Amino acid sequence: MSDAIAAFDPEVDAPRPHHPVYDYDSGPPVERGKFAIWLFLATEIMFFTGLIGAYVILRTGTESWPNPEKRLNVPITAFNTFVLITSSWLMVKSLFSAHAGDRGGTLKWLGLTIIGGSFFVGIQVYEYIELFHLGAFPKTDIFWSTFYIMTGFHGSHVVIGVIWLICAWFKAWRGGYSSRDYVGLELAGLYWHFVDLVWVLLFTIVYLF
Amino acid sequence: MSDDSKHFSPDKVFLWLFVFTAAEVAWGMWLAGSNKLILWGGLGFFAFLKGWLIAVYFMHLKFEGWVVKSLILPTPLLVLVIWGYVSPDVSRSHHLDHPIGSMYNNDEGTVLHDMSVNDIEHGEAHEEGEH
Amino acid sequence: MTGFPAYVARVLFTVLFVLVPILGVWTFVTADDYGWWFPQNVSTFGPKIDALFDLILWMVAFTFVLTEGALVWCVYWYSKPRTSKAVFSHGNHKLEMVWTAVPAVLLLVIAFAQMGTWAEIKFTANMGLDENGEPGQYTVEAPMMEIYASQFDWRARYPDRDGNFNGIDVVESPYDIYVPVDTPVVFHLKSRDVLHAFFVPQFRLKQDAVPGMTIPVWFNAQEVGSYDLICAELCGWGHYKMAGRVHVLPKDEYEAWLEGQREALYANGSADLAE
Amino acid sequence: MNPPPSSTESLPLGLAPAGTVHVHHDHHEVGFIRKYIFSTDHKVIGIQFMFTGLVFLVLGGLLAMAIRWQLAYPWTEMPVVGKMLFPETGRVISPEFYTSLFTMHGTVMIFFVIIPLLTGAFGNFLIPLMIGAPDMAFPKLNMFGYWAMAPAMFFLLLGFGAEGGGPAAGWTAYPPLSTVLEAAPGSMSGQTFWLLALTWVGISSMMGAVNYVTTIAKMRAPGMTIFRMPLSIWALLISAILQLFALPVLTAASFMQLFDRVLHTGFFTPPDIIINNASADYSVADPEAASAAGGHPLLWQHLFWFYSHPAVYIMVLPAMGFASDIISVHARKPVFGYKPMVYSMAGIAGLGFIVWGHHMFTSGMNPTVGMVFMVSTVMIALPSAIKVFNWIGTLWGSRIRLTTPMLYAMGFVSMFIIGGLSGIWMAATPVDVYIHDTYIVVAHFHYVVFAGSVFAIFAAIYHWFPKMFGRLMNETIGKIHFFGTFLFTNGVFYMMHQLGVAGLMRRTADPYSYETYAHLQPLNEAISMFAFALFAWQVFFVWNFFHSMFWGKRIGRNPWQANSLEWDTPSPPGHGNFDHQLEVFRGPYEYASPQVEEDYLPQTRKV
Ligand code: HEA
């Protein structure tokens, strides 16, 4: 058995001088970024599964679940939902402009998306403040606990999304996206739509169910 | 990335989303407190439609290959697994002293089952806020 | 490269590896003599649990000796200096099939062997049945006692004469828990604060006490005597000393004890106050 | 997400047809800080993970020694450290301190040693090298992944010194003990820090996992089809996927527990519990003091184990992968049944998601659900069985080189069998009613996790050390290290089975006050002796490790005459890893191939 370990031999073992970096692509035909963001979204789904799942499980264990209309300001939030959906739509428009190579359009629609998102956060903050005034705190009862933890974490996602979009806006402003490559913008968009999607579900089960 | 074959009209999708949201809210407000099955059935239906539209068009799932789809495929299964295994234990447990959500009341030293004590009247925010 | 002279290494490590199955089996065989084995067993489902343990022990011991033996043989035989190359094989389908199917069967056997006993211990329907499956004196609805766990003590509560637990002449017995021998005893396990677990090794019985839950538990002790009650779920700094004592009395003595307690309650008048 | 190198100058990667190569010259001049501290190079990050992991291994080890001291000689003065650690208790371990001892021991070992070492250290170091990539898909994200451990460590260490003692609810942090502030000394602020630490570890693992999966999916060298990947890569891929789908649920649950503690919600607290005769939740009439309660303690247990059972496979799958590779290399023989090995790992991962209830058999869970969990748990032994048999099949008819990595790899197999088999007892519900939370459980998981994963980590260190530092670790000392570690490990953990059968409870600071346990003290004392010896013996490793780093035998690209790609780079590999273009022609296990007269045939050699 040949187990004498060869000592270092400069001939074969020394690194070759100034070699280039070889970066291969093995498919599947999805950008790395997009592949990664979908993985990340999968984890986000599991995260909200944890929260929403807990809510459903706890709620089905209660004797009488209070009627949300008795506790929450549904009209305002319905309007807020509408705002978020609109911003999602504006996001798509800005993506399309980017695809068409229309930088002005990208900036305009993206800007409006950001405004929409910030507006949503604003309203939610207002809602929270009002609820605190009315003496509804996370600790008040299990309804409020679940309410605050779910909407709270969604809200924090919206904030992160807005920040991300703002960064994307500046990149677009510096002309960082071409009609051939606007992956960065697409990723931000995907995250934004996901946040929107989560809200659609939350709104239904928290405010209307 | 989306080449032109993958184009769709966002405005149409948006219109539908708008319609469904309106319908859903209306449904929720009118049928609130009435038969839960009807209420939830309708709401669930609308919510699902909206989610579906967003995922399939806005998030482009319709135009993605099997790769992306397979990345999120396990999540619905796991959702079912969690729900299926946990709820018999937690929500459907026969051995609970008090239903979930009941509260302890120090003054009477009793346990309240009914959460409606914490219901609040909107608009009267500030009088409530005083004391 | 082997550091040691090749043959030294071979012998040394073969011996080392062979120690595992040998000492492994040896300790299990002799453990009983040192008292490092099951404590005395006094409950009715206890022997069944031990039997299942042994069933698994045999199957596991078999695979253990088999696999470790094969491993040791490889360590010894195939580390022998040779000039020829190793066998050039990427696997063998038939073999894979065999050693998938055989364990599969073993495992299914193991799994299904458990179910009867598990049902007997846990299913409320089976609680309080005597040897020949007849419902005994105590049932899940009308248990013999309540046991409360709290940081860091145990407290048994025996119902008053007409069987309810909130009357004023309910007998409370901290630390010491008295039960009749050879009787299917059903009780309700509760916790006042955090998780605890009711564990009596001699009964082969363990059940967590969960605050907010009332968990029916049962056992049927076959031998008079007193046994350690140990808290088996971490419940704070005093967990290690959260002890109790279960006294299994002859039936008549038990009745006598309970009556005595009730009399005492009347004697010091607390019960009269109720009227 | 920073774009991959070169994606801006050409078509974004992924649109280009599979197999395209992007050759780019970036003259790479970075200062010390960027090179060794805030480095984006996967090799450096891997080594950073390794060092921190090993340091925490020492810490966890020390905690274990303290545990063993208390179990051998309850309430007796600790020799040296006693004076400085606990002067106020008269140099003895207090019961409060004992609870936080094993809590911290478990937490450190699992979340700061095993997972970082397996996925953090070797995941980072090996993945690009073994698939022929220049680096991870997202080098910056990778760097953040490592530095997300910093706040985690900060909070963990903060927890040690927290007022009212460190976290003391066990590494499983069962509420209400962990949520009700009054319940335990350590659940004042210590538990809160513990939760924050866990959350940060989670963030780190997430970043890592996303990176690993993307890299493996997208950056393999031409010809490296998925069924030509080394089993280590498969293992790391599968455990990364486990992380991705299981971990967020724990994060959500820990946030709920955080809410329970900080905002006094009651997800996991029933309504009417009384701690120290003061109800944990107050009148709803007084919202200021109110605490909702009305939750359910079992909810936490479910959510926790939904992550933490998959986590135990995260802790063993990479170990299995490394063992398979190392055994094949040093046995000079192809892995027996490569595909069955892959499928069984996938099977373990899949089943791993539906067995978590086996930790809760006595928790008061629904017994029918328990029965279902039992069946799936028992069946998970099947894929593991396939792996064990295939390892032995690999050794059969091989030409073993008794090197230190090989010894540790075979040690892993031998020990994993023991740990796995004891799992079967606990999977059997009625038996678990008796042995749950006894030392059989402790024996079980130390066999899989110390004698298993840690042995595999030792094997991996001895095996890939030459690639990391260009030098060989000393074989003689390595063998001495293995001999003692193997012997003492069994000395420590084997007899714990007997303790368990005798019914000895875990997490008990002083069991001997019970008549049932009194006679077990001598056995525990012997175990502790072995434990101290085991710890002391590691000086051989420490010395070997550091000495070899600087003065070890200098070796070339492929000291072990192995096949996989990482041995096709200089040792240590430079920036961009590979100094020539790659093409992969075959799987990584073509040892003893008749095609060539040497007994190995690298993946990249054309014949
Ligand atoms: C790396 C970590 C790891 C691994 C791989 C495993 C593997 C397994 N574990 Fe373990 N486990 C833990 C880490 C791990 N565990 C930890 C940390 C705890 C304690 C947590 C705590 O409470 O603190 C725990 C606790 C634990 C419990 C709870 C015990 C209790 O608290 O009461 C159970 C119960 O079912 C269990 C079962 C199993 C089973 C069936 C396997 C199986 O995967 C094992 C399969 C392997 C084999 C079976 C051996 C090889 C196979 C053969 C040789 C073929 C022939 C075999 C047969 C035919 C039987 N484990």
Ligand code: HEA
């Ligand atoms: C990966 C996990 C892991 C590892 C490796 C270990 C290692 C050890 N563990 Fe433990 N242990 C747990 C995970 C682990 N443990 C968990 C999860 C629990 C449950 C906690 C709970 O109940 O909540 C537990 C609980 C536990 C208990 C039960 C406590 C109780 O319930 O009361 C005991 C008792 O003996 C114990 C002992 C030991 C011992 C003696 C070791 C020894 O093997 C340790 C020996 C240490 C070394 C050998 C390290 C030496 C250092 C090096 C080799 C590195 C070299 C450094 C450089 C090169 C820089 N552990």
Ligand code: CUA
């Ligand atoms: Cu009570 Cu442990």
Ligand SMILES: [Cu+2]
């Ligand atoms: Cu498990």
